[in-house]
Amino acid sequence: MRVFAVAEHKFGELNPVSVELLNLANMVKGDGTSEAVVVGGEAHAFSGSLASRADRVWVIGGDQLEYYNPESYADVLLQFFEREPPDLVLLGNTSQGGELAPLLAVKLHCPVVTDVVGVFAGRGEITVSRYIYQGKLMVDLRVSRLPCVLTVRQGVFKEGVELSGKITELNLAPSKPPRRRFSRLIEPEKGEVDISKADAIVAVGRGATSSLQLAERLAGILGGAVAGSRPVIDSGLLSKDRQVGISGKTVKPKVYLALGISGAFQHVVGMRDSELIIAVNKDPQAPIFSVAHYGVVADVQEILPKLLSEAEERRSRKK
Numbered sequence: 001m002r003v004f005a006v007a008e009h010k011f012g013e014l015n016p017v018s019v020e021l022l023n024l025a026n027m028v029k030g031d032g033t034s035e036a037v038v039v040g041g042e043a044h045a046f047s048g049s050l051a052s053r054a055d056r057v058w059v060i061g062g063d064q065l066e067y068y069n070p071e072s073y074a075d076v077l078l079q080f081f082e083r084e085p086p087d088l089v090l091l092g093n094t095s096q097g098g099e100l101a102p103l104l105a106v107k108l109h110c111p112v113v114t115d116v117v118g119v120f121a122g123r124g125e126i127t128v129s130r131y132i133y134q135g136k137l138m139v140d141l142r143v144s145r146l147p148c149v150l151t152v153r154q155g156v157f158k159e160g161v162e163l164s165g166k167i168t169e170l171n172l173a174p175s176k177p178p179r180r181r182f183s184r185l186i187e188p189e190k191g192e193v194d195i196s197k198a199d200a201i202v203a204v205g206r207g208a209t210s211s212l213q214l215a216e217r218l219a220g221i222l223g224g225a226v227a228g229s230r231p232v233i234d235s236g237l238l239s240k241d242r243q244v245g246i247s248g249k250t251v252k253p254k255v256y257l258a259l260g261i262s263g264a265f266q267h268v269v270g271m272r273d274s275e276l277i278i279a280v281n282k283d284p285q286a287p288i289f290s291v292a293h294y295g296v297v298a299d300v301q302e303i304l305p306k307l308l309s310e311a312e313e314r315r316s317r318k319k
């Protein structure tokens with residue numbers, strides 16, 4: 001199979017998903033090839049890193065491709081795929097990938113499957129795995145006709161083989177001027193703390209909202225950060241960049257203290273790889289206990305002040 005990974009980059013930085021796509025391409029290509037395609041004004045800057053994971057790298061540059069534009073990018077990618085017909089086209093399951101994938105699939109007259117977490121190649125067909133019902137079930141879908149376009153979930157295919165692919169530069173221009181043009185990039189405001197880098201997280205759920213201040217003090221003593229489940233963020237008690245879970249951040253601290261959090265799947269996917277998980281919940285049946293290393297069945301309002309005074313005492317003993 002000829003498997004093409006459409007690399008993604010923004011303002012001089014290659015999105016790591018590009019390499020993950022190549023890792024997947026190498027896994028499924030069989031006796032075919034893994035090929036990276038990178039489009040854009042500064043595309044050549046990434047050819048080296050892509051070549052270390054691909055059999056071949058295609059760099060598509062040109063005056064009119066300086067900034068990402070879905071219409072122009074899809075246009076030149078389609079011109080390219082006319083010359084180099086793909087069996088499989090992989091894109092990141094990102095906003096950019098989500099925008100380009102259907103545009104490509106429609107014009108290539110082929111199916112598109114989004115947010116893929118597994119691909120198994122057969123003879124002239126593939127089987128892809130993805131979650132449905134907000135992650136509650138996983139399904140395997142057989143795609144019996146190739147080519148096919150897939151958007152691939154980030155962080156799944158991190159490991160891969162080293163290669164040294166041939167780099168080819170191409171100059172292509174969009175066949176017509178795009179209706180949209182890039183004006184400026186507005187980045188979301190950065191919070192003062194990046195919870196994904198914290199070693200200790202004190203996470204507050206709906207059952208512990210009244211203890212937020214104590215949780216903040218405890219996080220301070222532990223040298224960590226306070227985070228929250230979605231209802232806590234939605235209620236405005238913590239900013240969005242503190243949300244842990246499927247629609248928030250994925251964290252992997254040394255200690256994750258879950259206070260009054262039920263342990264819904266959407267929360268757990270964002271914290272289950274923490275080194276040590278301690279959960280406090282007054283409901284002994286709360287699902288959070290099935291991922292916690294230590295569970296305390298108690299009222300947060302009773303236990304947190306005790307925990308805090310113990311931590312304060314230990315800190316003052318250390319001084």
Ligand SMILES: Cc1cc2nc3c(=O)[nH]c(=O)nc-3n(C[C@H](O)[C@H](O)[C@H](O)COP(=O)(O)OP(=O)(O)OC[C@H]3O[C@@H](n4cnc5c(N)ncnc54)[C@H](O)[C@@H]3O)c2cc1C
Pocket residue numbers: 134204205206207208228229230231232243244245246247248249259260261262263264265266267270280281282283286298299300301
């Ligand atoms: C598309 C989608 C995306 C989502 N994304 C996310 C996400 O990224 N992150 C996320 O967190 N959620 C997300 N959710 C929401 C998720 O399904 C849950 O609703 C949410 O995680 C529940 O938050 P919670 O555990 O704080 O609240 P609840 O489910 O209400 O649980 C509160 C818990 O606190 C306990 N409790 C109550 N009082 C006390 C007390 N005094 N002491 C001790 N325990 C107490 C209760 O027993 C209960 O277990 C998403 C949902 C959808 C549909």
